[in-house]
Amino acid sequence: MRGLSVVSDEVAWVSGSNGYIGKTTDGGKSWTWTQPKGYEKLDFRDIEAFDAQEALIVNAGSPAYILLTQDGGQSWKEVYKNTDSLIFLDGMAFWNRKEGIIFGDPIDNRMQLLKTDDGGMHWHNISNNLKHTLAVGEAGFAASGTSIRTHANGSVWIATGGTVSNVYYSSNKGKTWKIYPCPILQGESSTGPFSIGFANAKEGIAVGGNYLKDRERKNNIVLTYDGGKTWAKPQIPVWGYRSAVEHIEGAFWVATGSSGTDFSIDKGQTWINLSTLNFNAIQKAKAGKLILLTGNRGQIAQLVPVQP
Helix, strand or coil, X not given: CCEEEECECCCEEEECHHHCEEEECCCCCCCEEEXXXXXXXXXXXXXXXXXXXXXXXXXXXXXXXXXXXXXXXXXXXXXXXXXXXXXXXXXXXXXXXXCEEEEEEEECCEEEEEEECCCCCCCEECHHHCCCCCCCCEECCCCCCCCEEXXXXXXXXXEEEECCCXXXXXXXXXXXXXXXXXXXXXXXXCEEEEEEEECCCCCEEEEEEECCCCCCCCCCEEEECCCCCCCECCCCCCCCCCCEEEEEECCEEEEEECCEEEEECCCCCXXXXXXXXXXXXXXXXXXXXXXXXXXXXXXXXXXXXXXX
Protein backbone atom coordinates (compact mmCIF):
# COMPACT_ATOMS: atom_id res chain seq x y z
CA MET A 1 0.00 0.00 0.00
CA ARG A 2 1.59 3.26 -1.17
CA GLY A 3 -1.44 5.44 -1.85
CA LEU A 4 -2.92 7.22 1.16
CA SER A 5 -5.51 9.99 1.53
CA VAL A 6 -6.75 10.87 5.01
CA VAL A 7 -9.79 13.11 4.66
CA SER A 8 -10.93 13.50 8.26
CA ASP A 9 -10.81 11.78 11.64
CA GLU A 10 -13.33 9.27 10.28
CA VAL A 11 -12.69 8.94 6.54
CA ALA A 12 -9.53 7.68 4.86
CA TRP A 13 -8.68 5.82 1.66
CA VAL A 14 -5.66 3.69 0.71
CA SER A 15 -4.50 2.14 -2.56
CA GLY A 16 -1.90 -0.40 -3.57
CA SER A 17 -0.84 -3.34 -5.67
CA ASN A 18 -3.12 -5.91 -7.33
CA GLY A 19 -5.72 -3.21 -7.84
CA TYR A 20 -6.72 -2.98 -4.19
CA ILE A 21 -8.51 0.06 -2.78
CA GLY A 22 -9.43 0.37 0.91
CA LYS A 23 -11.73 2.80 2.71
CA THR A 24 -12.59 3.46 6.34
CA THR A 25 -15.40 5.61 7.69
CA ASP A 26 -14.74 4.96 11.37
CA GLY A 27 -11.22 6.27 11.81
CA GLY A 28 -9.49 3.07 10.72
CA LYS A 29 -11.27 0.58 13.00
CA SER A 30 -12.76 -1.25 10.02
CA TRP A 31 -12.06 -1.23 6.29
CA THR A 32 -13.92 -2.14 3.12
CA TRP A 33 -11.88 -3.40 0.19
CA THR A 34 -12.48 -3.40 -3.53
CA GLN A 35 -10.68 -4.06 -6.81
CA PRO A 36 -12.00 -2.00 -9.74
CA LYS A 37 -13.19 -4.49 -12.33
CA GLY A 38 -10.79 -4.81 -15.24
CA TYR A 39 -7.95 -3.12 -13.35
CA GLU A 40 -7.09 -5.90 -10.87
CA LYS A 41 -3.46 -6.16 -11.96
CA LEU A 42 -2.59 -2.47 -11.59
CA ASP A 43 -0.44 -0.92 -8.90
CA PHE A 44 -2.30 2.16 -7.67
CA ARG A 45 0.51 4.27 -6.22
CA ASP A 46 -1.51 7.38 -5.36
CA ILE A 47 -5.03 8.25 -4.30
CA GLU A 48 -6.79 11.56 -3.67
CA ALA A 49 -10.07 11.44 -1.75
CA PHE A 50 -12.47 14.33 -1.19
CA ASP A 51 -14.94 12.59 1.13
CA ALA A 52 -16.44 9.13 1.74
CA GLN A 53 -17.97 9.06 -1.74
CA GLU A 54 -15.51 10.65 -4.16
CA ALA A 55 -11.89 9.65 -4.85
CA LEU A 56 -9.34 9.42 -7.68
CA ILE A 57 -6.65 6.78 -8.14
CA VAL A 58 -3.63 6.68 -10.44
CA ASN A 59 -1.45 3.68 -11.26
CA ALA A 60 2.25 3.33 -11.97
CA GLY A 61 3.52 1.99 -15.28
CA SER A 62 2.11 1.65 -18.77
CA PRO A 63 -0.68 1.85 -19.72
CA ALA A 64 -1.40 4.71 -17.32
CA TYR A 65 -4.91 5.08 -15.94
CA ILE A 66 -6.77 7.55 -13.75
CA LEU A 67 -10.00 6.23 -12.25
CA LEU A 68 -12.75 8.19 -10.48
CA THR A 69 -15.43 6.97 -8.07
CA GLN A 70 -18.40 9.04 -6.96
CA ASP A 71 -20.28 6.32 -5.12
CA GLY A 72 -17.85 5.38 -2.36
CA GLY A 73 -15.83 2.92 -4.42
CA GLN A 74 -18.68 0.73 -5.64
CA SER A 75 -17.96 1.69 -9.24
CA TRP A 76 -15.05 3.39 -11.01
CA LYS A 77 -14.95 5.46 -14.18
CA GLU A 78 -11.88 5.62 -16.40
CA VAL A 79 -11.17 9.34 -16.86
CA TYR A 80 -7.70 9.05 -18.40
CA LYS A 81 -5.72 6.43 -20.31
CA ASN A 82 -2.27 6.64 -21.91
CA THR A 83 -0.80 3.65 -23.75
CA ASP A 84 2.62 5.16 -24.48
CA SER A 85 5.20 2.54 -23.49
CA LEU A 86 7.22 5.20 -21.64
CA ILE A 87 4.41 6.69 -19.56
CA PHE A 88 4.90 6.37 -15.80
CA LEU A 89 2.87 8.63 -13.50
CA ASP A 90 4.44 9.33 -10.10
CA GLY A 91 2.12 11.42 -7.97
CA MET A 92 -0.98 13.57 -7.69
CA ALA A 93 -1.90 16.64 -5.63
CA PHE A 94 -4.81 19.10 -5.52
CA TRP A 95 -5.06 22.80 -4.74
CA ASN A 96 -8.78 22.50 -4.04
CA ARG A 97 -11.62 20.14 -4.85
CA LYS A 98 -11.67 21.11 -8.52
CA GLU A 99 -8.06 21.85 -9.47
CA GLY A 100 -5.33 19.23 -9.34
CA ILE A 101 -2.10 18.15 -11.01
CA ILE A 102 -0.27 14.88 -11.75
CA PHE A 103 3.36 14.48 -12.78
CA GLY A 104 5.17 11.61 -14.43
CA ASP A 105 8.58 10.50 -15.62
CA PRO A 106 9.99 12.26 -18.69
CA ILE A 107 9.23 11.28 -22.25
CA ASP A 108 11.78 12.70 -24.70
CA ASN A 109 13.38 14.42 -21.68
CA ARG A 110 10.14 16.32 -20.91
CA MET A 111 8.40 15.82 -17.58
CA GLN A 112 4.81 14.69 -18.09
CA LEU A 113 2.26 17.01 -16.48
CA LEU A 114 -1.52 16.59 -16.36
CA LYS A 115 -4.01 19.07 -14.92
CA THR A 116 -7.70 18.99 -14.08
CA ASP A 117 -10.08 21.90 -13.48
CA ASP A 118 -13.23 19.86 -12.81
CA GLY A 119 -12.36 17.54 -9.94
CA GLY A 120 -10.68 14.90 -12.07
CA MET A 121 -13.40 14.32 -14.66
CA HIS A 122 -11.07 15.53 -17.43
CA TRP A 123 -7.27 15.81 -17.59
CA HIS A 124 -5.27 18.09 -19.87
CA ASN A 125 -1.63 17.63 -20.86
CA ILE A 126 0.29 20.75 -19.79
CA SER A 127 3.78 19.26 -20.20
CA ASN A 128 4.75 22.02 -22.62
CA ASN A 129 4.39 24.58 -19.82
CA LEU A 130 7.66 23.28 -18.37
CA LYS A 131 10.26 24.36 -20.92
CA HIS A 132 13.18 22.72 -19.10
CA THR A 133 14.39 19.35 -20.37
CA LEU A 134 15.31 16.82 -17.71
CA ALA A 135 18.78 15.30 -17.54
CA VAL A 136 19.37 11.76 -18.72
CA GLY A 137 18.46 9.50 -15.80
CA GLU A 138 16.48 12.19 -13.94
CA ALA A 139 12.96 11.11 -12.98
CA GLY A 140 10.41 10.99 -10.21
CA PHE A 141 9.67 8.41 -7.52
CA ALA A 142 6.23 6.89 -7.00
CA ALA A 143 7.02 5.59 -3.52
CA SER A 144 4.30 7.41 -1.60
CA GLY A 145 2.65 9.91 -3.93
CA THR A 146 4.28 12.74 -2.00
CA SER A 147 7.14 13.85 -4.22
CA ILE A 148 4.59 16.39 -5.43
CA ARG A 149 2.92 18.90 -3.07
CA THR A 150 0.56 21.81 -3.51
CA HIS A 151 -0.30 24.86 -1.42
CA ALA A 152 -3.65 26.65 -1.43
CA ASN A 153 -2.00 29.82 -2.76
CA GLY A 154 -1.46 28.11 -6.13
CA SER A 155 2.03 26.80 -5.49
CA VAL A 156 3.19 23.32 -6.51
CA TRP A 157 6.52 21.61 -5.87
CA ILE A 158 7.80 18.50 -7.67
CA ALA A 159 10.98 16.71 -6.58
CA THR A 160 13.04 14.60 -8.97
CA GLY A 161 15.98 12.28 -8.37
CA GLY A 162 18.18 9.70 -9.98
CA THR A 163 21.25 11.06 -11.74
CA VAL A 164 20.26 14.62 -10.82
CA SER A 165 17.96 15.98 -8.12
CA ASN A 166 15.88 19.11 -8.63
CA VAL A 167 12.79 20.79 -7.24
CA TYR A 168 10.43 22.17 -9.88
CA TYR A 169 8.29 25.00 -8.57
CA SER A 170 5.26 26.81 -9.97
CA SER A 171 3.50 29.69 -8.22
CA ASN A 172 0.56 29.72 -10.63
CA LYS A 173 -0.83 26.17 -10.74
CA GLY A 174 1.56 24.90 -13.37
CA LYS A 175 1.49 27.73 -15.90
CA THR A 176 5.16 28.68 -15.50
CA TRP A 177 8.00 26.95 -13.66
CA LYS A 178 11.30 27.55 -11.90
CA ILE A 179 13.97 24.93 -11.20
CA TYR A 180 15.99 24.74 -7.99
CA PRO A 181 18.83 22.25 -7.34
CA CYS A 182 18.15 19.89 -4.43
CA PRO A 183 21.39 18.93 -2.63
CA ILE A 184 20.17 15.57 -1.32
CA LEU A 185 21.89 12.23 -2.07
CA GLN A 186 21.81 11.69 -5.85
CA GLY A 187 23.72 10.26 -8.80
CA GLU A 188 22.20 6.77 -9.04
CA SER A 189 18.81 5.58 -10.21
CA SER A 190 17.91 4.55 -6.63
CA THR A 191 18.81 7.90 -5.02
CA GLY A 192 17.17 11.26 -4.54
CA PRO A 193 14.23 12.89 -2.75
CA PHE A 194 11.28 10.50 -2.44
CA SER A 195 9.00 12.91 -0.60
CA ILE A 196 8.61 16.59 0.14
CA GLY A 197 6.38 18.35 2.65
CA PHE A 198 5.62 21.92 3.64
CA ALA A 199 4.46 23.49 6.89
CA ASN A 200 3.63 26.66 4.97
CA ALA A 201 4.61 28.31 1.70
CA LYS A 202 8.21 28.75 2.88
CA GLU A 203 9.19 26.00 5.36
CA GLY A 204 9.64 22.55 3.87
CA ILE A 205 11.49 19.25 4.17
CA ALA A 206 12.64 16.75 1.55
CA VAL A 207 13.53 13.17 2.52
CA GLY A 208 14.86 10.22 0.58
CA GLY A 209 18.26 8.63 0.24
CA ASN A 210 18.98 5.31 -1.42
CA TYR A 211 16.15 2.79 -1.21
CA LEU A 212 18.59 -0.05 -1.95
CA LYS A 213 20.58 0.89 1.17
CA ASP A 214 17.70 1.87 3.41
CA ARG A 215 19.63 2.00 6.70
CA GLU A 216 22.24 4.49 5.51
CA ARG A 217 21.94 8.04 6.85
CA LYS A 218 24.08 9.78 4.26
CA ASN A 219 22.58 13.11 3.11
CA ASN A 220 19.03 11.76 3.09
CA ILE A 221 17.19 14.88 4.32
CA VAL A 222 17.33 18.61 3.53
CA LEU A 223 15.38 21.60 4.82
CA THR A 224 14.19 24.78 3.11
CA TYR A 225 13.09 28.10 4.57
CA ASP A 226 12.46 29.95 1.30
CA GLY A 227 9.98 27.76 -0.54
CA GLY A 228 12.52 25.39 -2.06
CA LYS A 229 14.96 27.89 -3.55
CA THR A 230 17.76 26.79 -1.21
CA TRP A 231 18.21 23.75 1.03
CA ALA A 232 20.28 22.99 4.14
CA LYS A 233 21.15 19.90 6.13
CA PRO A 234 19.67 19.32 9.62
CA GLN A 235 21.73 18.84 12.77
CA ILE A 236 20.67 15.19 13.20
CA PRO A 237 19.24 13.45 10.09
CA VAL A 238 16.51 10.84 9.80
CA TRP A 239 17.59 7.28 10.59
CA GLY A 240 17.72 5.82 7.09
CA TYR A 241 16.02 5.99 3.71
CA ARG A 242 12.61 7.64 4.02
CA SER A 243 9.84 7.57 1.41
CA ALA A 244 7.39 9.97 3.06
CA VAL A 245 7.51 13.08 5.25
CA GLU A 246 4.53 14.84 6.81
CA HIS A 247 4.09 18.05 8.74
CA ILE A 248 1.81 17.31 11.70
CA GLU A 249 1.52 20.66 13.50
CA GLY A 250 3.77 23.47 14.70
CA ALA A 251 7.35 22.21 14.91
CA PHE A 252 6.24 18.53 14.81
CA TRP A 253 7.15 16.43 11.74
CA VAL A 254 7.19 12.68 11.03
CA ALA A 255 9.09 10.75 8.35
CA THR A 256 8.75 7.08 7.46
CA GLY A 257 10.26 4.48 5.14
CA SER A 258 11.17 0.83 4.76
CA SER A 259 13.68 0.90 7.65
CA GLY A 260 11.58 2.85 10.14
CA THR A 261 9.78 5.97 11.32
CA ASP A 262 11.29 9.09 12.91
CA PHE A 263 9.90 12.28 14.39
CA SER A 264 11.13 15.81 14.98
CA ILE A 265 9.79 18.43 17.37
CA ASP A 266 12.10 21.24 16.24
CA LYS A 267 11.05 21.77 12.61
CA GLY A 268 13.24 18.99 11.30
CA GLN A 269 16.57 20.02 12.82
CA THR A 270 16.94 16.85 14.94
CA TRP A 271 15.27 13.47 14.46
CA ILE A 272 14.45 10.70 16.94
CA ASN A 273 13.76 7.13 15.80
CA LEU A 274 10.32 5.91 16.81
CA SER A 275 10.05 2.50 15.14
CA THR A 276 11.86 0.13 12.78
CA LEU A 277 8.65 -1.16 11.19
CA ASN A 278 8.43 -1.00 7.40
CA PHE A 279 6.05 1.67 6.07
CA ASN A 280 5.76 3.51 2.74
CA ALA A 281 3.49 6.49 3.38
CA ILE A 282 2.20 8.71 6.18
CA GLN A 283 -0.48 11.37 6.17
CA LYS A 284 -2.40 13.51 8.63
CA ALA A 285 -6.09 14.22 8.06
CA LYS A 286 -6.79 17.23 5.88
CA ALA A 287 -9.48 18.22 8.38
CA GLY A 288 -8.71 16.56 11.71
CA LYS A 289 -5.94 14.92 13.70
CA LEU A 290 -5.97 11.29 12.47
CA ILE A 291 -2.50 10.15 11.35
CA LEU A 292 -2.19 6.93 9.33
CA LEU A 293 0.72 4.99 7.82
CA THR A 294 0.56 2.36 5.08
CA GLY A 295 3.03 -0.43 4.45
CA ASN A 296 3.65 -3.80 2.89
CA ARG A 297 1.18 -6.70 2.80
CA GLY A 298 -1.73 -4.32 3.34
CA GLN A 299 -0.50 -3.12 6.71
CA ILE A 300 -2.10 0.09 8.03
CA ALA A 301 -1.16 1.75 11.31
CA GLN A 302 -2.30 4.75 13.31
CA LEU A 303 0.22 7.09 14.90
CA VAL A 304 -1.01 8.60 18.17
CA PRO A 305 1.15 11.46 19.47
CA VAL A 306 1.47 11.47 23.26
CA GLN A 307 1.21 14.88 24.85
CA PRO A 308 3.97 15.53 27.42
